[in-house]
Amino acid sequence: MHVESKLRKPLITGGKTLKDVSEDICKRVEGKPSLMWYAAMIISNITLVVGAYAVYRTLWDGIGMWGLNKTVMWAWDITNFVWWVGIGHAGTLISAILLLFRQRWRMAINRSAEAMTIFAVICAAMFPLLHMGRLWIGLIWVLPLPNTYGSLWVNFASPLLWDVFAITTYFSVSLVFWYIGLIPDFATIRDRAKRAGRKISAFIYGVLSFGWDGAAKTWSRYETVSLVLAGLATPLVLSVHTIVSMDFATSVIPGWHTTIFPPYFVAGAIFSGFAMVLTLLIITRRVYNLEDYITIKHLELMNIVIIVTGSIVGIAYLTELFMAWYSGVEYEQYAFYNRVTGPYWWAYWSMMTCNVISPQLFWFKKIRTNIAATFIISIIVNIGMWFERFVIIVTSLHRDFLPSSWAMFYPTIYDVGMYLFTFGLFFTAFLAFSKYFPVINMAEVKSILKHTGEKK
Amino acid sequence: MSDSGTKFVIGIYEDEDVLLNAISSVREKGVSIYEVYSPFPVHGIEDKLGYKRSRLSIAAFCFGFLGLSLALTMMIGMMTIDWPMIIGGKDFLPLPVFIPVTFEMTVLLSAFGMVxxxxxxxxxxxxxxPKTFDLRSTDNKHVMAIEIEKNQMNEVELKKLLVSNGASETSIKVMDV
Incomplete structure (x- = not known):
């Protein structure tokens, strides 16, 4: 039998019973959505449609529509790609790494964090795909098939191809992990629909639940599958951003050519991912009245992860500066001097303020347990992390080796439109998820209810 | 009640700890349990029911090994045997550059194969x-199903046994299994 220390704060408040858990979560799926949901959905759809025009022009007229030039040949596209992939990392961290560490507070937040991962990775994938120009040919080029100019194969020595494998694996494994967790909850919705006589709902969730009946034998196998998947997903999540960082680190551009990139990118990814989880969950718990499941305690623990990863990122920034100076390489020293004081100084200092200074406020218990402060800082962190990628990419490129090639980057409305498109896509998907899928893993929450739930 | 199908005695339990004790007591009486259905994974239930540890992790390893072999075969076949090329000054068998794709393919096949x-x-x-003995078994109740034919005791005795071990309700159900 399990005994929980009385000193620990309950993870589920409000004296919930098993029945209450099903009721609280399922009624969002079964009932009509609120006006606020409709309003949010309409705004997301409009953003999606407006952004889709930028996608259309990019496909029809080519990527010349973007603000890229010969010197800054990578800018918003890869910035947005890395930003979205980074955001995705929190979902897998919460569901896989926290499962291995037996952190039970993950149970209330893993479902929406995993959904966020999946949608964020789809948004990220839009950029390299559309960057190919002729998407329909590009999609074949990344496959390990002999190409049309003779039987030449894809280049396995290229980090860009490693990225194709990493992102595809990451997306599909995260999707499977998420779906496995959803099956028992779909069965709950199915059986509730059967009891209430809602035939269509019972049929749809019946198909989605794969005939799950909650047999002890199946639960036992399910737990093994979850544990092994967590074990597989843990190195996977670390590998994905490591490989993304190698897109830069294996090049010879001053400012990119550093060995610190893999750990620094992974920490940054978790940092930005947790910030996005916080932004989404603070809204979700409020709109769906889930304060008893996603408690202040949960928000506080996530804020602690933000302090830790934010501090790692801060140290990485300082290490970069130190190594540039210590290396004695003139180009390397100039790249960083230019970053801090050059024409993009405002981007560098925005990054420093948002990523290094703002999360340090969470050392104060009052701030890290304050919902409004957490919400604001989570958004600031996400802005900061976008600037981080922009700084790394654009400031390293815009001062080319020859001063005659020096240039600035100015985004066009199509750059902005593409970014808006991914926002529209992300929020449309997340809102649809929050309406049709159970936003909290009911089965897992029920399993800890008796020992870590607040008693009435 | 129809004649086709198998006849079961069903016991409903409210609490997981009562359920675990009930499983032990019922099995001590020599009664074989068909299956127990729960809305969530009950810790330690597989030991009480005498289930062996799942061998799915072995399946994961085998599929992972398959992924590793396929990845290396593919890359060595393409870059070393079919069209050898020197890229970035590395030799024709640049094993370090094969690590990322090998790792990803291992994880991919392992996860998909196991699932x-x-x-x-x-x-x-x-x-x-689904084998639904009671629709509440995915909501808030644990359901223990005992096949009558496979046991020495009759319906009444089995029901009594379940109630004495904490079942809140009992019933008879005929199912095609």
């Missing part, structure tokens, strides 16, 4: 029909 195996052995499929 596929899990679906097949647990008979989970979109058109699968």
């Amino acid at each position: 596929g195996t899990f679906f097949v052995i647990s008979d989970l499929k979109p058109w699968g029909i």
Whole structure:
């Protein structure tokens, strides 16, 4: 039998019973959505449609529509790609790494964090795909098939191809992990629909639940599958951003050519991912009245992860500066001097303020347990992390080796439109998820209810 | 009640600890339990029911090994044997650059292979029909099902046994299994 220390704060408040858990979560799926949901959905759809025009022009007229030039040949596209992939990392961290560490507070937040991962990775994938120009040919080029100019194969020595494998694996494994967790909850919705006589709902969730009946034998196998998947997903999540960082680190551009990139990118990814989880969950718990499941305690623990990863990122920034100076390489020293004081100084200092200074406020218990402060800082962190990628990419490129090639980057409305498109896509998907899928893993929450739930 | 199908005695339990004790007591009486259905994974239930540890992790390892072999075969076949080229000054068998793709393919096949195996052995499929003894077993009740024919005791004795071990309700159900 399990005994929980009385000193620990309950993870589920409000004296919930098993029945209450099903009721609280399922009624969002079964009932009509609120006006606020409709309003949010309409705004997301409009953003999606407006952004889709930028996608259309990019496909029809080519990527010349973007603000890229010969010197800054990578800018918003890869910035947005890395930003979205980074955001995705929190979902897998919460569901896989926290499962291995037996952190039970993950149970209330893993479902929406995993959904966020999946949608964020789809948004990220839009950029390299559309960057190919002729998407329909590009999609074949990344496959390990002999190409049309003779039987030449894809280049396995290229980090860009490693990225194709990493992102595809990451997306599909995260999707499977998420779906496995959803099956028992779909069965709950199915059986509730059967009891209430809602035939269509019972049929749809019946198909989605794969005939799950909650047999002890199946639960036992399910737990093994979850544990092994967590074990597989843990190195996977670390590998994905490591490989993304190698897109830069294996090049010879001053400012990119550093060995610190893999750990620094992974920490940054978790940092930005947790910030996005916080932004989404603070809204979700409020709109769906889930304060008893996603408690202040949960928000506080996530804020602690933000302090830790934010501090790692801060140290990485300082290490970069130190190594540039210590290396004695003139180009390397100039790249960083230019970053801090050059024409993009405002981007560098925005990054420093948002990523290094703002999360340090969470050392104060009052701030890290304050919902409004957490919400604001989570958004600031996400802005900061976008600037981080922009700084790394654009400031390293815009001062080319020859001063005659020096240039600035100015985004066009199509750059902005593409970014808006991914926002529209992300929020449309997340809102649809929050309406049709159970936003909290009911089965897992029920399993800890008796020992870590607040008693009435 | 129809004649076709198998006859079961069903016991409903409210609490997981009562359920675990009930499983032990029922099995001590020599009664074989058909299956227990719960809305969430009950810690330690597989030991009480005498289930062996799942071998799915072995399946994961085998599929992972398959992924590793396929990845290396593919890359060595393409870059070393079919069209050898020097890229970035590395030799024709640049093993370090094969690490990322090998790792990803290992994880991909391992995860998909294990989950596929899990679906097949647990008979989970979109058109699968659940064995629902009680619709509340995915909500808030634990359901213990005992096949009458496979046991020495009769219906009445079995019901009595379940109630004496904490079942809140008992009933008889005929199911095609």
